[in-house]
Amino acid sequence: MIVTEPGATPDPGSGGGGSSGGGDGGVQMCSWNGQQWPCWDDDLGWFSSADGCYYKASDPQPPAGDPSWGGHDASQGAVYEVNCRGVGGQLSPKPPMFFARPPGGPPPPDRPYDLGMKALAKIHFDTPDVHAAPGTTAVVGAPVWLWYTATGTTSGTQTAVAKGRTLSVTATATLTKVHWDTGDGSGADCTGPGTAYTPGARADRPPCGYTYRTASAGQRDQQYYLTATLTWHVEAVRSDTGARVFTVDFPVTSDRPLPLKVAEVQALN
Structure with a gap:
């Protein structure tokens, strides 16, 4: 896994991120449930300290009318894959979710x-x-x-x-x-x-x-x-x-x- 330079503070939905560490060339870390997790993961996307979940735009996006759109369409936002940490740190996938704006902002630049x-x-x-x-x-x-x-x-x-x-x-x-x-x-x-x-x-x-x-x-x-x-x-x-x-x-x-x-x-x- 490559962790890039710190980008925007993760903020999926109304959750808010919160970060610690970081700096040029370092790994920006986020806190959740008393543990530290990378704020960005190339495979998982942005991490939210509000719920312990990673959010990344689905690629490809689901077809129009798919339940994951929640009644919205591609002109209103995008569907994101959701993977959440458990209390023991285990990672579990959740149903995809629609967001009108990218959770956490755009991916950080490549290193x-x-x-x-x-x-x-x-x-x-x-x-x-x-x-x-x-x-x-x-x-x-x-x-x-x-x-x-x-x-x-x-x-x-x-x-x-x-x-x-x-x-x-x-x-x-x-x-x-x-x-x-x-x-x-x-x-x-x-x-x-x-x-x-x-x-x-x-x-x-x-x-x-x-x-x-x-x-x-x-x-x-x-x-x-x-x-x-x-x-x-x-x-x-x-x-x-x-x-x-x-x-x-x-x-x-x-x-x-x-x-x-x-x-x-x-x-x-």
Whole structure:
């Protein structure tokens, strides 16, 4: 649920609202039956402190002649959905009601940041499934191919949109870097998932790779453990002005380290 900036004081019918808290960027709260409830809810509408009910215009409006109009028509007002809090805080729907004017006033303006966060929450960032070649034992001084299984949630660009009442915000996540922790205190940086090694490929020219300078003898289980960290750059942009709402960079690391034994080359005399 998104609670927007404080708007008009809720006043369904002749009830009156009464609010506390609030402020820019905060949640305006209303009191009823000794408890605090958000004065505005995107799904429920405005809250009335007079009766503990939320009121929101029905969408679509009921057809002409429906009993909920109470003998009125659309030129005289609108029908509103009603959801009321019980003494224990439980929410129960009530029959729709007609009002000549909007209870509580118009909905408050959309908060672009909240919409941006809703859009970001729709994007999935999966952990990469990492691979290496050679897959069991590598050799000091020889390149190791590194890659992970590329999917729509581990590479490229992802986009999601969150729609408000008057605007929408699009969040775009772009993979900008892949860092491989090679287990020897160093690592390799790549721009993408790399390429799986196939027989016949130039083993000394991996699109994404690393060359070990020391053997894994003496390490845990006599092996190095490899992980890949994907860095995503996310930018959220509002639809009405094209202005940037926020940007953020964050890492996603493989959760199953890949063991790799690295041996010294044995020279024959």
